[in-house]
Amino acid sequence: MQGMPQPAFYMFMCAVERPPQFPKPSCINAQNRDLFQYLGSKLMEKGIINTVVPVQTGCLNRCSQGPMMMVEPGHHVYTGLDKAKIDRIIDEHIIGGNVVSEYIIDEMAWGNAITPAEMQKMAGVR
Ligand code: FES
Numbered sequence: 001m002q003g004m005p006q007p008a009f010y011m012f013m014c015a016v017e018r019p020p021q022f023p024k025p026s027c028i029n030a031q032n033r034d035l036f037q038y039l040g041s042k043l044m045e046k047g048i049i050n051t052v053v054p055v056q057t058g059c060l061n062r063c064s065q066g067p068m069m070m071v072e073p074g075h076h077v078y079t080g081l082d083k084a085k086i087d088r089i090i091d092e093h094i095i096g097g098n099v100v101s102e103y104i105i106d107e108m109a110w111g112n113a114i115t116p117a118e119m120q121k122m123a124g125v126r
Pocket of ligand 1: 014015016026028058059061062063064066068
């Protein structure tokens with residue numbers, strides 16, 4: 001018996017909006033508050049909302065490069081999002097299977113992950 005299929009993709013979009021006077025930048029502001037709604041409506045329009053799950057998240061810790069979105073699987077992080085970029089990411093990456101590399105975060109800002117076990121050693125917890 002076939003179980004309920006898992007989603008093919010999750011699209012985690014940062015939803016943090018800090019006050020304008022806050023010293024740290026944030027992904028969302030008065031000009032782009034509709035980006036997440038736009039993402040969801042495009043996934044519906046393309047007929048793929050049941051296998052691609054859009055999720056609003058907290059800060060992804062690369063605030064100066066926002067608006068940010070991480071696509072899983074793959075840990076693919078897109079930066080500087082706008083509606084045109086979302087359109088291309090859906091068409092080329094999500095439907096077409098090709099990451100839109102020109103929108104992917106710079107390697108200098110997204111190096112290899114440190115495993116939790118390594119982090120515990122570095123922190124002197126183990
Ligand atoms: S506020 Fe979006 S990455 Fe930090």
